[in-house]
Structure formats: structure tokens, C-alpha cells
Amino acid sequence: MARTFRLWQKKRGGRRTGSRLAGSVGEAVFFGILFLLGAISLTAVITSQAMNPTPEIYRPGFGFWLMVLVMASFALIGGSGVVWTAVCAGTSAERRSALVKHATGMELISDAMPTSLEFPNVPRDTFLTNSPGVKLKYRLPTEQSNIWRLGLSALIFLVSTGVTSVLIVIVVNEYLAGTTDWFLTLFTVPLIVVNMWAVRYFFSELRSQTRFGPTCIEISNHPLHPNSECEIFVSQAGRLSLKSLVLSLVCEEEATYSQGTDIRTETRVVSRQEVLRQESTRIEDGAPLECHGTLAVPERVMHSMQSGHNAIRWKLTIVGKSERSGTMRRSFPVIVYPAVPQQQNDASHGR
Amino acid sequence: MEPLLSLQIAEPRRIYQPGDELECECQIDAVEAHEIQAVETSVLWYTEGKGDEDLGVHYFARRVPSDSEDRDLRPMHRFTTTLPNSPLSYSGKIVKVRWCARVRLFLKKGKELYLEQPFTLGNVATAQDAPS
Numbered sequence: 001m002a003r004t005f006r007l008w009q010k011k012r013g014g015r016r017t018g019s020r021l022a023g024s025v026g027e028a029v030f031f032g033i034l035f036l037l038g039a040i041s042l043t044a045v046i047t048s049q050a051m052n053p054t055p056e057i058y059r060p061g062f063g064f065w066l067m068v069l070v071m072a073s074f075a076l077i078g079g080s081g082v083v084w085t086a087v088c089a090g091t092s093a094e095r096r097s098a099l100v101k102h103a104t105g106m107e108l109i110s111d112a113m114p115t116s117l118e119f120p121n122v123p124r125d126t127f128l129t130n131s132p133g134v135k136l137k138y139r140l141p142t143e144q145s146n147i148w149r150l151g152l153s154a155l156i157f158l159v160s161t162g163v164t165s166v167l168i169v170i171v172v173n174e175y176l177a178g179t180t181d182w183f184l185t186l187f188t189v190p191l192i193v194v195n196m197w198a199v200r201y202f203f204s205e206l207r208s209q210t211r212f213g214p215t216c217i218e219i220s221n222h223p224l225h226p227n228s229e230c231e232i233f234v235s236q237a238g239r240l241s242l243k244s245l246v247l248s249l250v251c252e253e254e255a256t257y258s259q260g261t262d263i264r265t266e267t268r269v270v271s272r273q274e275v276l277r278q279e280s281t282r283i284e285d286g287a288p289l290e291c292h293g294t295l296a297v298p299e300r301v302m303h304s305m306q307s308g309h310n311a312i313r314w315k316l317t318i319v320g321k322s323e324r325s326g327t328m329r330r331s332f333p334v335i336v337y338p339a340v341p342q343q344q345n346d347a348s349h350g351r
Numbered sequence: 352m353e354p355l356l357s358l359q360i361a362e363p364r365r366i367y368q369p370g371d372e373l374e375c376e377c378q379i380d381a382v383e384a385h386e387i388q389a390v391e392t393s394v395l396w397y398t399e400g401k402g403d404e405d406l407g408v409h410y411f412a413r414r415v416p417s418d419s420e421d422r423d424l425r426p427m428h429r430f431t432t433t434l435p436n437s438p439l440s441y442s443g444k445i446v447k448v449r450w451c452a453r454v455r456l457f458l459k460k461g462k463e464l465y466l467e468q469p470f471t472l473g474n475v476a477t478a479q480d481a482p483s
Contacts, residue, residue, distance in 0.1 A: 092455050092463075094393040098411035121407065121438045253446040253478070255402030266401055268444045270478035300476040302441045307405035310398045310446045338369065338437045338473065 024089040031081025038074025045071060123306045125223045125335040133218030135233045135292075140217045140316065140332040150205045157202035164188070164195040212328040213238025213288070215318055217247075219295065223335040224314070227299040234276060234318065237288040241323040247276040247316060249295060251302065251336075254311040271301060275316070303338040354382035356466040358454045365470040369436040373470070376429050377454045384423040388457040389415045394432050395453060396472075401445040409435055439473030 045067055088096070116124060133139040167188045174180050214237050221230035234247055251271035257264055276293040283289045295316075305312040314336045320328040361374035377392055394410040410432035416422040441448040450472045455465040 092391055093406055094391060094395055094408050094411055094453065094455065095413065097395070097406050097408040098393070101408055101411075119437045120409075120435055122436075253400075253443045255400055255445045257402050266445060270444055300474055302443065302475045302478070303437060303439065305438050305441075305448070307398060307407065307438075309403040309405050310400065312441070312443070312446060338439055340369070340436065 021089075024085055028082055028085045028089075031078045031085060033078070034074055035078025035082060038071045038076070038078055042068065042071035042075055119337060121305050121307055122337055123304055123335055128333065128335060129222050133233070136218035136220045136231055138219050138222050140219060140334065142215070143315070143331045143333060147209075150209050153198070153202045153205045157198045160191070160195045160198040164191045167191060208326070208328075211238075211325040212236075212240065212320060212322070213283070215328075215330050217316055217318070217332045219334070223304075223337045224295075224297045225337050226297055226301050226303070226339045229294055229296045232275060232293050232295040232316075234291045234293070235288045236283060236318075236320065238283050239285045240283055240325060242278070242281045242283065242289075243321040243323060245276075245278040245281060245289065245291075245318065245320045246274060247291075247293070247318045249273045249275055249297070249314070249334075250317050250331075251312065251314050254313060256309040271298065273298060297336060301336065304335045352381055354456060354458070354464060355380040356454055356456055356464060358452060358466050358468050360452060360468050360470055362470075365468075366474075367434050367470060367472050369434055369439070369473065371434050372431055373434055373452065374429065374431045375452045375468070376427055378427045379425040379456060382425070382456075382458070384416070384421075384425055386458050386460070387416065387424050388459045389413055390424045390428075390457070391453075391455040392428070392430050393453050393455075394434075394450070396438055396440075396448055396450045399447040399449060400443065407438075434472055439475050440471045441475050441478070443478040 045064070049064070091099075116122070128140060129138050131139045131141065167184070171181070171185050171188050174184070216235040216237075218233040218235075219230060220232070221228075224230065232247075236242075236245060249272075250269055252267050252269045254265060254267045257266075273296075275295050276291050278289065278291060281289055302312050304314050314334050316332045316334060318328070318330050318332075322328070357376075357378040357380070359376045361376070367373060373394060375392070375394075377390075379387065379390065391411070391413045393408050393412070395406060395408045397406040398404055410430070412430060414424055414428070416424060418424075438448050440450050449469060451467040451469045453465055453467040455463065457463055
């Protein structure tokens with residue numbers, strides 16, 4: 001704790017290098033001033049209208065109503081800030097966390113929470129077990145991040161192509177009419193360059209998404225547990241020659257942290273275990289590559305975990321290296337639950 | 352003189368499994384009884400590492416002088432709790448999960464002191480960097 005007052009302090013995530021008391025007082029003063037400013041101004045605006053009504057200012061626009069909206073938001077933000085600062089200053093972090101835990105323990109809320117009460121901070125696996133498989137019990141969904149990237153690149157491609165085409169038509173027409181607008185022409189040139197980049201990026205994304213056919217992974221048991229095994233089935237469709245196709249069980253840590261005003265996320269792979277490998281394979285249309293195997297979860301590994309800023313994620317990743325089409329990388333999340341002690345396991349079976 | 356806080360975990364090895372009962376004893380000394388505003392005891396986990404800190408309380412109790420017959424919170428106080436199934440203690444590369452028992456003393460002057468004793472929940476191996 002700082003012994004002396006310092007004007008400038010470092011803030012490391014939720015932690016501060018300066019005095020907590022001084023910080024809380026500063027926050028309370030800031031929000032208090034904001035509340036007073038909003039409340040007094042709002043009262044003055046409304047009182048002046050009540051005493052000297054001028055009906056024309058009630059028309060929608062940027063006058064009276066905007067003033068009311070801004071002043072009301074100042075009062076609301078300031079009031080909430082003062083209350084929140086008072087709550088934080090008077091209670092310990094443990095007490096606040098206990099209050100949150102008590103709230104999430106309520107039946108209606110706990111059902112909507114992403115983790116169960118029996119296994120706190122372990123994500124639920126409902127979204128992974130709602131799709132039955134053909135060969136095995138569950139068909140795992142894939143991570144959707146690549147589809148979003150393709151959608152975004154398609155949007156940029158369409159917008160930039162539309163705008164650039166219209167500008168090119170205008171510039172060409174003006175040139176043919178002999179009334180060239182040089183400013184518009186100079187403005188169009190960088191747009192054409194940007195559009196070329198957007199076209200190239202969109203088609204490279206489209207190619208990377210479609211050159212490999214769909215991958216399907218089915219699993220006989222879920223959730224997984226440390227030191228346990230289950231059957232796994234992989235199907236890879238398409239029409240391509242593969243140098244190798246490798247399926248691995250991967251565990252990665254994910255940490256989210258504040259750096260200045262940015263929020264950054266870092267991931268680190270801490271476990272990678274090969275489950276299946278196929279070398280030099282040719283896949284034909286209508287005859288997908290199909291592999292069966294056994295997925296073994298190592299002993300004494302960390303379970304899946306999700307908290308506010310930190311996570312442990314498990315997933316099956318499939319990496320296919322093609323003769324001509326480059327590399328395919330797809331991920332299928334899985335949940336690893338903690339190993340349940342034997343006596344608890346027996347008790348739950350006995351129920 | 353600073354008030355003295357004492358917190359003892361019953362199991363000397365401090366290694367527990369989910370479902371085990373954790374038993375702790377806490378005691379306060381070198382402070383007058385009337386100076387104590389409240390004592391909070393908790394069993395909690397928190398994260399360390401690259402990410403911002405997360406904290407989850409498993410057990411929490413707050414005692415104020417009126418909770419005690421003689422309005423004295425200094426004598427030894429024992430509390431127990433059954434440990435949960437997760438999250439287990441973990442030493443990862445950028446994420447670490449630590450468990451501890453904590454006692455926090457609030458004095459009437461506004462001063463606040465705390466003491467914590469770490470323990471291990473579960474038997475998870477330390478993480479190694481995986482080959483890419």
C-alpha cells in the first residue's frame with residue numbers, strides 16, 4: 001500500500017499501485033460531481049419550462065429533449081457510480097464475490113448460468129451433446145471463427161466493389177464528356193487499390209474455406225475425464241490428395257488482460273496429444289476418408305475452466321496438409337471435467 | 352502495535368481432494384475487543400498469471416461483535432467446509448489457480464488486515480509447453 005499521495009498511479013488490471021482509499025474517494029468525488037451537475041441542470045431546465053412554458057421547444061429536435069436526455073444520463077451515471085463506489089468501499093472482495101455466488105445459487109438464475117453448481121467454473125456441455133452422430137453417440141460442432149472471417153471479407157468485398165464501380169463509371173463518363181474532375185479521379189485511384197486487396201482477400205478466404213470438404217468428428221462419450229478413453233470417428237470429405245491428416249487433442253490456456261485502454265487475449269498451448277494420423281491419402285468425391293480411433297485423455301490434466309478473465313480450453317484439432325491446396329486447420333471444442341474421487345463416484349452411482 | 356492474526360489449516364500437508372472437509376482455526380490478538388468492527392473468514396480460489404485476476408468464494412462468514420455472547424471476536428474460532436469439485440489448483444504457463452483460506456479483520460478506525468493460508472485442491476500436474 002502506498003504511504004504517500006501520488007498524483008500518477010499505475011493500474012494493472014483490477015489492481016492499483018496507489019492507495020485504495022484515495023482511489024475510492026476520487027471515484028466518489030468524480031461521480032458525485034457528475035450527479036450534481038446532471039441533477040441541478042435537469043431541475044433548472046424542467047423548472048424554467050414549468051414556470052415559463054414555451055410550447056414550440058417540445059417539438060422533436062436537438063433542443064429541449066436532447067438537453068433533458070444528456071442531463072438525465074449524467075444524473076443516472078453519476079448516481080449509480082456513487083452507489084457502486086460506496087458498495088465497493090465498504091465491502092471486501094470476498095464479500096462481494098459471496099453475494100454474487102449467493103445470487104447465482106438461486107434456482108432460476110443457476111439454470112441460465114454457463115457453469116453448473118456441481119462443477120463450478122466448468123463450462124456446461126449442452127451445446128456439444130445436442131447433435132447425435134451417425135456412427136457414434138455425439139457429433140461435435142466446429143468452431144465458427146473462420147465462417148465469421150469469410151462473412152466479414154465478403155461484406156468488405158461487396159461494399160468496396162460497389163462503391164468503386166460507381167465511382168469508376170462517374171469518372172469514365174466525365175472523361176468521355178471532356179469534363180474531368182481531377183479530385184474525384186485522384187480519390188478513386190486509392191479506392192481501386194483497396195478494392196483489389198478486398199477482392200484478393202475475399203477469394204483467398206473463399207478458397208481456403210471451400211477447397212477442403214466438410215470434416216465430421218463423432219465421439220462415443222462426453223464430457224471427457226482425465227485418465228479415460230472413448231471411441232472417436234473422423235470423416236473428411238472433398239476431392240484432394242493429402243500428404244497427412246492429423247487429429248490431436250489440445251489443451252490451451254487463455255488469459256485476458258487490460259493493457260492501457262486495450263483489452264488483450266493471449267493463448268498458450270500446454271498439451272498436445274496425437275489421436276489419429278493418416279499419411280499420403282487420396283480422397284475422392286462421394287468416398288470420404290473415414291477413420292476410427294481411441295481418444296485417451298491423459299492422467300492428472302487440468303479440467304476445462306471458464307472464469308471472468310481466464311480459461312482452460314480443450315479441443316480436437318484436425319490439420320490436413322494437401323499436395324496442392326496448402327494446409328487445413330479445423331477445431332472442435334470438447335469439455336474435460338475434473339476427475340471425480342472414487343467415493344463420490346460410488347455415491348452418485350448408488351443414487 | 353499491529354493486531355496479530357492467526358490462521359491454521361488442520362491438515363498439515365495442506366493437500367485436499369474434492370469433497371474433503373477443510374477445517375481451519377483463526378484467532379486474533381494484540382487488539383482490544385471493542386476496537387474490532389468485524390471479522391470475515393473465507394475459503395476461496397483466485398487466479399494468477401498473465402490475465403486479470405478472477406476470484407471465487409466457496410465459503411464466507413462475517414462475524415460482528417453482536418454475534419458473540421461477550422462481544423469479543425478474539426478467541427479461537429473454528430470453521431469447516433466441504434471442498435467443491437472444481438476449479439482444482441493448477442500451475443499453468445499463463446493461468447494459475449490458487450486456493451486459500453483467508454481471515455480479514457476490520458477495525459473501527461477503518462483499518463483492515465488480512466492473512467491467508469494456501470492449500471492445494473486436487474492433484475493436477477504442472478503444465479509444460481507443448482510442441483507446436
